[in-house]
Amino acid sequence: MLKTPIARGVALATLGATLAIPTMAQAAFVDDSKVNLELRNFYFNGDNRDESATPASSKDEEWAQGFILRAESGYTEGTVGFGVDALGLLGVKLDSSRNRTGTGLLPIDSNGTAPDEYSELGLTAKAKVSNTVLKIGTLEPKNMAVARSDSRLLPQTFKGGQIISNEIKGLTLDAGYLTEVNQRNDSHYEDITASLNGGSLGGGEIDNLIFAGASYKLLDNLTGSYYFSNLEEAYKQHSFNLVHVQPLGNDQSLKTDLRYARSTDDGSSDVDNKAYGAMFTYSVSGHSFGLGYQEMKGDTGFAYVGGGTDPYLVNYVMIGADFAKADEESWQARYDYNFAAMGIPGLTFMTRYVTGDNFGANGRGKEWERDTDIGYVFQEGALKNLGVKWRNGTYRSNIDREVDQNRLIVSYTIPLM
Structure with missing residues (x-):
């Protein structure tokens, strides 16, 4: 190779x-x-x-x-x-x-x-320097402001600079300046774009993305995060996140993930959105049961970096429906199982259903998506560490194209040094 x-x-x-x-x-x-x-x-x-x-x-x-x-x-x-x-x-x-x-x-x-x-x-x-790292060049950021996508053949990458500091125990500081993006199915860099979910730029030309944020472990089981981002000429955004994991004994826990983002216009855009999200996950003996809720308020939908970048939303799922149109409300039910609990390590299963409504003309828009993942990573023998995953998704809407989709992914990583 x-x-x-x-x-x-x-x-x-x-x-x-x-x-x-x-x-x-x-x-x-x-x-x-x-x-x-x-x-x-x-x-x-x-x-x-x-x-x-x-x-x-x-x-x-x-x-x-x-x-x-x-x-x-x-x-x-x-x-x-x-x-x-x-x-x-x-x-x-x-x-x-x-x-x-x-x-x-x-x-x-x-x-x-x-x-x-x-x-x-x-x-x-x-x-x-100490516990602070500065990187300049090709970057793969993964945070609340911008998260590169790796859901196709090759990962999405960016050009720019990023500094991450962990000088204080429990506190992570993160800041960056991104100038260009290389999409998942491309071999050259181009200007960053925006996904505004119904908003418009009014003829403005997008420049660069600036972001800065912090994540702090408030308690052993509670972490709070905040990020500010500005995609010049497109939007300014303040994002907040609280994650709490409560042990319940006997291999049980309850995870609470709360999110809020306020997006406003910048330059010539008309962005105006408040995004609320919550995900509650109860885990016991390999089983995980999740219930999520997401709501959009304002004149436009949720704004984020375009071109396939993953938005920080609880109801962003497989086929591309972010359930983040203006005034949309959506619910998610999810179930995961790790077969290691019954003696089959490496085998995992996930299924979820998301439904959204109250958007579009007169609030009559409706959409739903159902996804299923089955994956297995070989644990021993000649195929050790070979991963196989099948992903199946169905998307339906009364205002958009309907899709049935299957993806089969086989992956293997070879350590060379």
């Missing part, structure tokens, strides 16, 4: 960074380094259930092989430690055609077909 062009590129980039550091400082840099290669085979089948649609839009079906090579160095010795990370991404088409594109697994050329392959090489310079 290391003979692929993208693998060679990552290896050479990391080696070059190592050679550029004085020999005396290389020990920790090399000894703490990690390199692994993830192989991800992804089959995607979507039936859009639209009898009036052309063949090009009635079905999405593609099959592809992904290679994700991650190289993370340690840090040089001294008060300020320096390092470099590299991310090599390669997607290879196994099956596709002009009338079945649109799955998000592969790019689409100007002639409407998917290329045979696409790739990207990302480099990140990093510096560490």
Whole structure:
């Protein structure tokens, strides 16, 4: 596998960074380094259930092989430690055609077909002082303000800078400045976009994303978080989160996840939204029973970074319905089971149902989604650590396209260093 062009590129980039550091400082840099290669085979089948649609839009079906090579160095010795990370991404088409594109697994050329392959090489310079790390270059942020998506063949990445500090016990500080995004099925960076759920920009041009936040462990079982974000010309947003886990004895617990976000206009936009969310999960002996509620208030729906980025909402689910349109109310019922509780470690099951209404013209819009995941990771033998997951989803709406969808994902990670 290391003979692929993208693998060679990552290896050479990391080696070059190592050679550029004085020999005396290389020990920790090399000894703490990690390199692994993830192989991800992804089959995607979507039936859009639209009898009036052309063949090009009635079905999405593609099959592809992904290679994700991650190289993370340690840090040089001294008060300020320096390092470099590299991310090599390669997607290879196994099956596709002009009338079945649109799955998000592969790019689409100007002639409407998917290329045979696409790739990207990302480099990140990093510096560490005590328990504070600064990274500049290719980033994969995952927080309340912006969360990169990894639900297709290759992960979404950003360019910019981010600093995370853990100097105070229980407190994490996080701030960043993002300038460009590389989508999950693309090989080049582009300007960041916005998903405004009914809002508009009024001709404004989106610039960069700025965010800053903190997460603090208030008690052993209670964590509070706050983030501010500003997608220039699109929106400003204040996000709050409280997570409490109450042990109930005898392998039981109750988790409470409360969320609130206030989004307002910026520049030429008309964003105005208050998003409320709550998820309660009772767990016992491998079983988890969840009940969620989400409500939108204001002139527009929930605003977040566009292009497939995951919004921080309790009812954001598989097929793309975020249940976050203006004035929408939605409920979720979820059940998970970990078969390790009955002696089958590695086997997991999840199913959920989400229904939303009170949106659209005269508040008559309705939609619902049902998802099921079954996954297994081999625990021993020649296939140890090989993961297989089947995802099935159904989406129905009285104002939007209806979808039946299946995804089959086989993944295996090889540690190389």
